[in-house]
Amino acid sequence: MSKASERLLVIAPIPGPKTGQSLLSDFMANFFSANFQTITISIAGPGTSLQMNSWKQRFLKGCRHFGAACKVFSTKRRHKTIVYLALDGGFGLVYAVFQTAVASILRIPIVYHHHSYSYLTKRSCMISLLCRISKRESLHLVHCHKMADKFTGLYGTGLKTFVLPASVMLASQTSGIAWPPLETTVNPAGRHRRYCRVGHMSNLMFDKGLDLVLETFEELRLRGAETSMLLAGPCFGKDEFLRVSEFCDQYSDSTEYLGPVYGKDKETFFRNIDVFLFPSTYVNESWGIVLSEAKTYGVPIVAIDQGCVAAAVGNVGGLVLKRDLCFAQLAADQIEAWMEDGWEKTQADVLEESVIESRDNQERLRALLIELREMLDVR
Template sequence: MNKLPWSWDEAAVKPVAQPDDLELLEPVTGSVFFAVCLPPPVHGQSLVNASVMRAAEEFAGADKVQVFDIGPGKHKSGLKYHLTRIGKVARAGLALSARGVRPGQQFYTVFESGFGIVYNFFIIALARFFGYNIILHHHTSQHTLVRQARFAALQRVAGGSCLNVVLSDEMAENLHFLYPKLRNILVSHNACHIAEADGAGRAVVRPNKLRIGFLSNLCREKGLDIVLDVATKCRERGLELTFVLAGPAAGEEANALLVDGRQRLGDYIEIIGPVRDKAKTNFFESIDVFLFPTRYRYEAQPLVLLEAMSYGLPAVTTNCGYIAELVGRQGAILEPDGNLVESIVDQLDRMVSNRHARFNSEEIKTQFRRLRKAASGELRDLMNALFGVAERPRRDFVV
């Protein structure tokens, strides 16, 4: 079997838990065929895919893992995007066929919303034909907040033994409520894929203006224009703030917004571009509040919010998907409506006025550590499900 293909330029998230921490409950008896999207592009789902596979290789050995990247590479949309994906999915299908019938072995993939579900149907049906057990990881809330007929159809293809891996308790409950026939549900929180930050370089209370950070693939969907509008109104209100924008610009529209924002706001904003490794650490240590005004209604568990929590940063974010469940009382959750810009400005105004009494950084770090500890145990359960433990861990529901 092949080694994992860690050949991309961007650094993937390394799993927090080490092999000694996540002992398999029984000897490894099976192997896993992964067909997932890997970076590039770099986003939460592809990074978690990479992290899960690294964990699988470390915990069970490279000879127990076979990986096929079925992602679009650097193509973001259009004909090249789909031709690339079709070619990669076809190669994964040929590899499955070459392996032949594998009863009792595991096939791991990720549920895809939109047109991507076509690839799900093809590759899952083929894996089922060759006798694999299906493990389906869910990184979107599109089908868990509203019943989706095509997902229900996919579950029939995957079979009653399919193990559905979700990110939170609320997501598990919603999935079971909308699709009552699903019983094999395992929670595996994303916190185990985020390292704990020491925060040694971060000031507890800065003597000068507060710094508001925004990190994402910069685009309208993630709230780039909202951040710039908030900065404009904060400056008009006379608030002593600096806005720090980090991450790659996602397309020409984003570049145009950044150019316009720089011209309008001058040194009231800092645009630092993509960050990784030490540069990302410096970004989080340089800010006081993390702003994430996403419009994407089907957010699940954004890694960037967990990263902010690991540094003890309060988040000002939107009530999209499962963000409210993730952030809880450790931040401000605002409705993504027509008053969002004013709501954010008011929230930041209160933070400036009550600088010493705002969200407690140590409480936020403590909450992150709790999430991370629980998630490490859930990752252990996922590893045991992947590698042939006799009885899969699952969520029990009262009918």
């Protein structure tokens, strides 16, 4: 069958609120468009997955999924088809099961892209149902080998997984698409050995480690280190906003809150920090794309081992702590060690690893293309 008769349908929350999931989904849609006849169907709801808690929001998103299913049906009648489905956690899995049932009836394979880790810490009845009714030739994209092992261990060793790190969206090149080259200069933020500018960027919420970030800064100040703090990202709730406001007032001489940052502002953020903190224990956290972004600027990381965070941080220039340890004290120990040694070598090591990961990710994208071609050939 000719390529003109093949279709890859992307069902994903794009365009939508700028989250790691939506940004990665947008990258994948562009990647597929460069290599297949692609139709993108937006299922973006009126808020982020963190905010999908009202029945009105769920109903509106359900309507979008119903419209997507209708499009799948009409496309299947005329073309050889594969569906790419970006999975939510929580209630969003109900929609995924619906899409899976439609695809199963039409005998269409699905490429599932898993963005949540919550259903890998304990078995989910929705994911179990999804795996039971999906076809065996379907493919599950996961962010790391740990995630793949957890997934097959909980839901069946016969399920086919493909490891595709979220950092793939930062690859300097992808098959068929020319992207801006990877940054190759070391972050110039460090002033001298006893100075450190700590950075944190995320949806600012307690589950994502906001308090631990602030406690680490205070620990460094108590030890006499010359330290400043740069915070970025939207405050998720009133309590978080009040905590950040009070903290900035208390340390007004050394703390700056930027709010949400994108594009050039995000680049400036990473260029102006020495170390990035990411102590998230958020149940859905699987990767944290900001970790990979920090590494492209040579910024070392201290994080908590949640989901695939250890894989994101890598083997050099970073520290990943178990969640039951005292994060603030151990993070301060590591930061003081980096300050004592000087930032140059650590930053260079982080940057070198990021360049290697970028090359590996390009190979993974090429391998994914081969997998998808094989799925279409057996249709």
